Amino acid sequence: MRAIPDSFWAEDPRFDEVVARIEPVAIRPNPEVLDSLLGCIVEQQHPLRSTKKVHARLLDSMGLSVLKPEDAESYIEATLKQSVLSESKIKALAGVLESVKQGNWAREPRNRAEMGQVLGPISGIGEWTVQMIELFDWAEPDVFPERDFHLGRALLGLPNGPRTPAQVRRFAQRWAPERSLAARLLWAGLGKSGIGT
Numbered sequence: 001m002r003a004i005p006d007s008f009w010a011e012d013p014r015f016d017e018v019v020a021r022i023e024p025v026a027i028r029p030n031p032e033v034l035d036s037l038l039g040c041i042v043e044q045q046h047p048l049r050s051t052k053k054v055h056a057r058l059l060d061s062m063g064l065s066v067l068k069p070e071d072a073e074s075y076i077e078a079t080l081k082q083s084v085l086s087e088s089k090i091k092a093l094a095g096v097l098e099s100v101k102q103g104n105w106a107r108e109p110r111n112r113a114e115m116g117q118v119l120g121p122i123s124g125i126g127e128w129t130v131q132m133i134e135l136f137d138w139a140e141p142d143v144f145p146e147r148d149f150h151l152g153r154a155l156l157g158l159p160n161g162p163r164t165p166a167q168v169r170r171f172a173q174r175w176a177p178e179r180s181l182a183a184r185l186l187w188a189g190l191g192k193s194g195i196g197t
Contacts, residue, residue, distance in 0.1 A: 092124030
């Protein structure tokens, strides 16, 4: 984990306690967007995607380490058998499968614009999903998912914490160009040291 600048906890000294308690977490970039996308859809059903291993367990049960387009249909079938998903998540998985069948994953997207072209037409896939892929899988340093429920909850615990996504976006500017680190600290601080309570 990078050295954490003093500016992160200038707003709230409870960050000191969070930083002291969290374990360094190595982010291993995953350039396979389809793998990341399906993991994001499945794990969005569960609180705090960063701490869950649902996607990894499903891959393991199939004898896979990374999901490729040719494995998408069997992965989705396994997901539907092993997980209880909302109707919107089932529709998103169906949209991804249709996209794979149409050949849209012949080449993996390598930047935000390409990702938008591939993901944009898929129902149920929005900005939050793109940001999760950028933050967790592409290891982008300056991403702050302003619509993330848990980040919003954590920010409400700060003095004069923002309440709307637009306010969150403006508030998070103070952490640029390390907003990804700020998001990870806020997630780690939920329920610890009173942050988010």
